Amino acid sequence: MSVSREPPAVSSRFALAAPRARAAWLFLVLGLASVASLLAALTFGSFPVDVVHVIDSIVFPLPGVVHDVIWNLRAPRALAAFACGGLLALAGTLLQVLLRNALADPYVLGVSGGASLGALLALTVGAGAAAMSLAAFAGAVGAIVIVFGLTYRAGDWNVYRLLLTGVVLSAGLSALISLTLVLAPDAQLKGMLFWLMGDLSQSASAAPAWLVLIALTVLAIAASLRLDLFALGELKARSLGVAVGPLQIGVFAAAALATVTAVVLGGAIGFIGLMAPHAIRLAGIAQHRALVPLSVLLGGSLLTIADTAARTAWAPQQLPVGIFTALIGVPAMLFLLGRSR
Amino acid sequence: MLRCAGLTLAVPGRVLCAGLDVGFNSGEMWAVLGRNGTGKSTLIHALAGLARPALGRVELDGVPLAGIDARGRARQIGVLLQIEEGTYWGSVLDYVLLGRFPHAGLWAGYAARDVDEAEGALHAVGMSACAMQRYATLSGGERQRVRIAQILAQRPGIFLLDEPLQHLDLAHQALVLTLMGARVREHDETAVMVLHEPLWIGRSCTHALIFSGDGGVDSGPAQALLTRERLEHAYGCRLREVEHGEGRCFVPDV
DSSP, rough: OOOOOOOOOOOHHHHHHHHHHHHHHHHHHHHHHHHHHHHHHHHOOOSSSHHHHHEEEEHHHSSSSHHIIIIIIIHHHHHHHHHHHHHHHHHHHHHHHHHHHTTTTTTSSHHHHHHHHHHHHHHHOOOOOHHHHHHHHHHHHHHHHHHHHHHHHHTTTHHHHHHHHHHHHHHOOOOHHHHHHHHHOHHHHHHHHHHHHHHOOOOSHHHHHHHHHHHHHHHHHHHHHHHHHHHHHHHHHHTTTOOOOHHHHHHHHHHHHHHHHHHHHHOOSHHHHHHHHHHHTTTTOOOOOHHHHHHHHHHHHHHHHHHHHHHTTTSOOOHHHHHHHHHHHHHHHHHHHOOOO | EEEEEEEEEEEEEEEEEEEEEEEEOOTOOOEEEEEESSSSHHHHHHHHHOOOSSSSEEHHHHEGGGGOOOOHHHHHEEHHHOOOOOOOSSSSHHHGGGGGGGGSBBBOOOOOOHHHHHHHHHHHOOOOOGSSSSSSGGHHHHHHHHHHHHHHHHOSEEEEETTTTTOOHHHHHHHHHHHHHHHHHHSSEEEEEOOOOOHHHHHHHHHEEEOSSSSEEEEEEHHHHHOOOHHHHHSSOEEEEEEETTTEEEEHHH
């Protein structure tokens, strides 16, 4: 049997060099973007501070008004924004691979619906910020438990059922949220709308969120080779030696934890979880080893910039940050989509 | 050696085969034949340890498959699935590299050796030129060749191939069977292939396993097993025997 053969491959090292160089390049760009976004968040605001003074205050922290503004007012919020964005991007990346669905975002499992309902009910009864966070947390965990309980029974796991259960539960929660909005006293309404569109002005300490973000990112990178295989389907992943069941539960738990942490910190901020991983993929990165950390950096810096815009664009009036994640993200995403073949 | 003992396969409401005892030895190339829906893919899945049989067991060198860890099993048994779900966003080379997962360090990732294996496999199926192209942009036949490259890069000693020739043109059907034949003969490996192509079965395979469609299974050396009566019964279709230079093959008599 004679079969035409092509000449020997000469590509050898180039083949892997190209995507690695691209990933390194993206790490550099997004690393700088992250630093720049945090600096911008410390610099801009109603109290004028020069970026030189910001850097000065970071390098030589001396007490004073500038120091107070930067470290007590802006830094906690900037760090909360970055952690929140990173967590949403991480959750989106994990859920897109778990559900093998490009449209999955952190909220498909009903987490945002549960958290929103909890927060709104707390607002209705006039609860404070801490009680509201607690209620949001309870609502999110409740939604996760319901979705997981209905989907995972006796070792049987089906990602389509998981997705559908999440979507159905979200629809129900959305109806309850509308009902709460309609019945709520007018005085509470604006606070509720803010919460629903994402709002970082009430953020509690970002330290736990950073811990969760760093731990989950490291775990996701550790599982990255398995996640790559998972994208090919359950059977294929198993045939290549992945213990699929434990991995699915781990990814579900990680995504749920990331989403709950982010939602309690900043409300239901849309867009970032869906789009950050897609933007990185459109830039030519498919392997999770690079995709996971790059998405986290992109989500974090995007939300930090959006939050800075949200509190300065209409100052002294603050706007919900969700408006800005979309206003910044949509054109960028459309550009990337138009550019890719 | 891969062997199944007392293997009973069933899908809801139907028993596909009962008490199957077959040994797939090194140096043997098996054709798994039968009508649609008779249990060929289910057998491949059971042999690969991907589906638990209703009864019986599958052993790899005397050790039950269930007792071997997943990555260790994947170093010895490679499976080409008939249908692959999911979308792959990466390049062709990235896709083939996934076949190296059983050999890769979980932290260190894929090494230069793995890339060499992947590139060698792509070269073997004539897809080197497309290495950097996105997998999703390939045609059906090209994807099939790349999927075969992936299993070649995996370097298992036992190949379980569910319809390896689907979507392939004649030249590439020949190429794939030549590659498999070389692995089986020169490296003393084992190939078990679900085939429908009448042209190749008698020429390439040393053994055959035929699902007769009524729950019965015949297995043995291909020469003795591949008779017109048996195949007509298995396929439920009249066949004509065609002589060619190297032997005979069967085509539908319609």
